Amino acid sequence: MRAVLVGFMGSGKTTIGQLLAKKLQVSHVDLDQIIVEFAGKSINDIFAQAGEQTFRRLEHELLQQQLAKDGILSTGGGTPMLDANLKLLQNSSAPIILLEASTQTITRRVKDEGGRPLVNRLTSSELANLKQSRDTLYYKCADWVVKTDQRTPQEIIAEILPKLVV
């Protein structure tokens, strides 16, 4: 992989990954999207019918597979939660870029999107607590951090691109 994006739900991993790949003319893989394709059902349905553990197992297997490929990889917000995934990310030769956003920004971005089972079932204070505990893990694997609050996707990729092409 040429770069891997990590960060909490709504930090912009999917959006920024697509834009970076387009600019760099490389392929883009979104881990959630390939899990959905592999399972043949939505993330909400995987969580509801097979459970989060099944989702995490698929996520781990597909992460391992995708890290060996070229291009830009957008992970899911919970990917670094599994110790084995954290190690895979830490040992990857690709730069791991953490997209950071405040809980307020995150909430604003994801509140009206229905595809995230954890957002659907957690209260706003539980979501804030989850973000706090996940942040520790993101920082454990990140090679660099990009702030995304009050910045457009174009401004964000303008910061990342020069570091990836040198």
Ligand SMILES: Nc1ncnc2c1ncn2[C@@H]1O[C@H](COP(=O)(O)OP(=O)(O)O)[C@@H](O)[C@H]1O
């Ligand atoms: N920098 C940004 N500014 C404003 N909205 C954004 C930004 N980045 C992403 N979004 C929006 O926030 C939502 C979540 O973005 P997404 O890329 O799916 O995040 P993630 O993959 O990290 O969960 C989408 O509606 C997207 O259009």
Ligand SMILES: O=C(O)C1=C[C@@H](OP(=O)(O)O)[C@@H](O)[C@H](O)C1
């Ligand atoms: O944080 C999480 O545990 C999750 C994040 C989601 O990805 P995004 O971060 O792209 O929303 C998706 O993998 C699933 O809903 C679980």
Ligand SMILES: [Mg+2]
């Ligand atoms: Mg995403």
